[in-house]
Amino acid sequence: MIFYPRYFPVAGFTLLPWLMFIKKAYKDDISLLKHEQTHRQQMRKDWTIVFWFRYLLFKKWRMYYEVEAYKVQIANGASLNSCAHNLSKLYFLKITFEQAKKLLS
């Protein structure tokens, strides 16, 4: 199930494999949908509870999951620069834009 709230703190968010939020302004953004669907697959593969445990507690795992999702997003048309910007700024990973760009290239 996907909800498209008008107001939401982030562009997209997958809470559970069957529960996704995509901000209304991004409703037609296929690359963002693919990013969120990647998280859904990660949750199904690793189990949702394990996914969130790792994601919230370990920077290394958060980076692993996000890098995988952003690579899919880029493969579906998103720009490397905007994804690298987001990766370096939004996830408390303590990496620079250049490091993010290298991870996503």
Ligand SMILES: [Zn+2]
């Ligand atoms: Zn993500």
